[in-house]
């Protein structure tokens with residue numbers, strides 16, 4: 001599967017930025033290795049009374065800048081290498097956004113669609129129990145990722161709290177609001193994708209009004225990105241999900257599509273012209289937002305892309321080979337560690353609220369999100385124009401320079 005290429009991709013991106021800034025070889029050695037990986041067996045009793053063993057992982061890539069932070073993914077194709085790559089990207093993302101966190105990621109190899117709610121709850125509670133030695137509000141704080149939700153976070157929080165003997169809301173982020181989840185967290189990643197797209201247009205002295213956009217993966221990230229960009233005046237002309245793709249050159253009805261997904265869990269039940277799912281990527285648009293999964297833009301389809309800019313909503317949607325092709329074709333790629341960082345920014349705000357026993361209004365959360373993302377965009381834009389490197393390389397440079405500085409002060413123990 002994709003895991004080898006993901007681990008290779010994570011390393012390649014790091015090495016390229018390290019070379020650009022002549023990073024000390026010893027720091028590069030440290031940054032190239034995950035700090036800790038835990039692999040666990042998860043036996044649970046299925047609804048039919050039989051026992052099934054699942055496998056789970058938690059990787060804490062680096063805690064140099066603070067407690068580790070990262071999502072929990074449930075997917076049948078999940079691998080250890082994939083978890084490590086995702087944990088590395090979380091590390092760079094937190095550094096780029098200047099959050100006091102290191103990076104982590106975890107997950108379980110399972111197909112949640114084939115499990116009942118009770119089975120998912122037992123699996124989540126067992127997973128929490130097995131990785132408990134690594135968890136803590138000042139050690140490692142999980143969040144939702146692909147096929148995990150606020151309900152999953154509520155089960156993790158409850159299990160952790162029961163073991164500790166007191167309620168600990170700051171152990172997870174992305175939890176339901178009634179348990180201390182932050183206002184604006186659900187929309188934050190998509191809102192961030194829209195903010196970064198808007199800043200890119202602004203930096204290029206262009207208007208988003210009427211700009212044509214295609215979104216691959218109309219889920220949480222893609223759906224909200226489409227919604228906020230349409231509110232900024234852009235036209236969402238094509239969207240897709242696992243069920244298929246829809247197109248309307250005059251602009252799709254995004255709120256209507258969101259209602260359709262809420263009701264039917266797919267976009268193609270919405271009225272409109274259907275197109276082949278793959279051909280969404282080749283549409284003649286101003287912006288292409290891959291917001292589904294990894295490795296969607298690769299060596300074989302990168303030549304066909306007509307978008308003027310790619311904004312990565314998903315983690316790792318572009319392979320290194322596709323990156324090279326797109327760079328040669330002068331199609332900028334706004335990288336995942338910048339474009340989809342809105343989620344972890346608001347996760348940090350949720351953690352701060354939980355630790356302080358506070359509930360902020362949504363305006364306060366959104367204002368802080370906006371401030372952090374605009375600042376990070378400016379750092380990346382300044383670096384990419386000054387050093388004449390891609391946006392990805394600039395984002396990595398900013399992140400690893402901050403990591404390197406931390407090691408200079410902390411030194412190496414013992």
Ligand code: NAD
Pocket residue numbers: 144145146147189216217218219220221222240241242243277291292293294313314315340341343344
């Ligand atoms: P989600 O499950 O809500 O949505 C994913 C969407 O992608 C679904 O609509 C699914 O049908 C669609 N999809 C899957 N395979 C597809 C394919 N081959 N073609 C077209 N569509 C396809 O998940 P999400 O939370 O929106 O996450 C999406 C991506 O964003 C992941 O890479 C995730 O790691 C990343 N991400 C999410 C967050 C967050 O806060 N949710 C934060 C940062 C990064």
